[in-house]
């Protein structure tokens with residue numbers, strides 16, 4: 001038995017999709033454990049580029065099981081669209097399984113997400129408006145509707161009608177907006193559930209069996225550590241647990257079965273949406289990184305904010321996730337810069353700190369302390385670590401030394417072959 005948690009160590013979009021696909025070759029199952037279709041994971045295979053939002057990035061290996069865990073919130077419309085998108089491209093989805101404990105996203109979640117954001121004005125989070133927060137809120141509020149409910153059509157309809165009426169009261173009276181059409185939503189969803197039923201199972205039974213028979217399981221995180229509801233830059237974050245702590249609960253396995261955690265890290269930092277970002281670059285260097293790295297959101301198309309790699313944040317991420325390896329991605333994007341900077345500490349009230357503050361007020365007073373590193377020229381056709389330019393290796397060694405975790409995977413392009421494995425990490 002072997003289990004590996006793969007997660008974003010920053011603010012999302014680190015290249016989790018690419019690395020998950022790469023490691024899926026040696027996994028038997030790939031499991032998503034949190035988030036929803038707010039995620040956008042890109043996988044490039046040959047000349048094809050695939051964008052996934054809900055379905056695990058292991059789906060390209062037909063024979064492997066792809067599992068959506070109970071910690072994920074599922075919009076059935078997006079799910080069915082994604083299945084169709086993959087099938088149209090010749091990708092088989094019959095090995096997809098969905099937890100019967102996963103919560104379902106309804107149109108009132110999307111509507112409330114939109115209205116709440118609008119109501120916050122300048123303070124808005126900049127969500128993906130996919131209804132993620134409102135759906136998790138209903139789950140915690142114990143009024144959510146789960147996948148297991150779809151097998152009891154009358155009860156499903158009754159719960160749904162009650163929820164629509166309750167939410168319409170909020171939509172009309174709190175936000176003074178137009179109510180949603182109850183009958184239309186019910187009809188739409190009764191159609192979806194018939195199509196989804198075949199994928200829904202108790203994944204706790206399946207995973208237990210697979211673990212006992214020695215399978216290799218890869219857990220694919222969405223979003224990133226700094227977007228975690230507890231450990232992120234609250235309230236500018238998502239409503240789930242992308243951190244390794246979220247895996248056991250979100251996938252239905254015991255935490256004592258989890259063995260290793262791989263943090264996927266972009267060679268610089270990006271962030272979509274609002275919220276603090278100590279190493280953000282508001283100059284032409286930031287623009288150059290955005291252009292070279294094509295830093296535009298996979299889900300919403302928004303331009304990503306760009307900045308230097310923040311090792312204070314990464315150390316924090318390594319600590320709370322128990323990272324055993326790092327995968328450093330987009331190293332190629334940093335080609336052609338004369339000098340690069342690594343943030344090695346924060347200056348706070350005249351002192352240097354190396355921990356990530358919980359309070360945004362404290363964080364706003366922190367000024368990054370940088371170490372300058374010589375850049376590197378373009379490189380091509382590199383297959384192993386030793387062939388990388390000397391300064392790339394220096395950059396990597398500095399990260400390893402300061403974070404205390406080895407960079408076992410180096411990604412130098414979006415394609416499978418543009419991946420350097422320094423060690424077997426499963």
Ligand code: GDP
Pocket residue numbers: 008012013014015016017018039040041042043044293298329330331332333411412413414
């Ligand atoms: P995810 O959300 O963590 O899966 O990341 P996204 O897919 O949203 O964004 C990462 C983007 O970078 C995608 O377009 C990937 O194809 C691309 N990518 C991943 N690794 C590399 C790399 O090493 N180099 C380059 N140039 N692009 C990469």
Ligand code: IMO
Pocket residue numbers: 008011012013014038039040041125126127128129130131132133221222223224227236237238239272273274298
């Ligand atoms: P992947 O899996 C980057 C951000 C949003 C917003 C905040 C809350 O592709 O890395 P939400 O819709 O979740 O309530 O939005 O979280 N966000 C992401 N940023 N990558 C993602 O996913 C994200 N998913 C949500 O931009 O700031």
Ligand code: MG
Pocket residue numbers: 012013014039040041042298
């Ligand atoms: Mg993404």
